[in-house]
Amino acid sequence: MWILSILPDAAIHIIFGLGILGTIAGFVLGFIPFIKTYKLAIQIISLLVLVLGVYLEGGLADYKEWELRVKEMEAKVAQAEAKSANTNVEIQEKIVEKTKVIREKGRDIIQYIDKEVVKKEEVIKYIEICPVPKDIIDLHNQAAELNKGAKK
């Protein structure tokens, strides 16, 4: 109820209080001369004010309950955001570590080829006799660029 964000709580309680007082005055204190003169008007107006007061009091109670739920939700969201950030850090560390291991292993194999494999007699002979045919290289390179057609 938007009206609750404009009216202060006290105003709602005052409207409700005035409604009750007016109703009591209109229906019970009819014997007092001033009230006796305006009895019907007081009864009608105070009943209307009382109805409005009850309505606004109900709305206010509901509004307060919702406000509480909003605060609960905000706390939950803040907690979730912190948790999400922590999860990101954990995932980041995991991937960085995994990538590091993969790179190191790849580098180790390449170093092993450079330092050990190329010195092996069998390999030296093979390299001298059989260079890799250009067709094979081209096919390899084509396969390495399989994604190019679909990139744009």
Next chain:
Amino acid sequence: MRYILIALLLAGCSTTVPVKQKFPNATPELMKKCEDLKKIEGDKVAITEMMKVVVHNYSLYWECSAKVDGWQDWYNAQKKIYDEIAK
């Protein structure tokens, strides 16, 4: 009087609940693109040189695979967190 009546009639209109949840940021490492595979340079290439390129490309594949695994982990973790709020 007319305005008071209109205000009273509209008094029950609802207001929006101001709880906003930010879309979670992705892990920076996951946002990096997978590198292109390396090609073999030259016409006459020794099998060892070709092997080095192949090993390099395998490394790139596994690095990219780690990123895909990371995205899956990220999604599952974020979904779990989101579902906990919605409960």
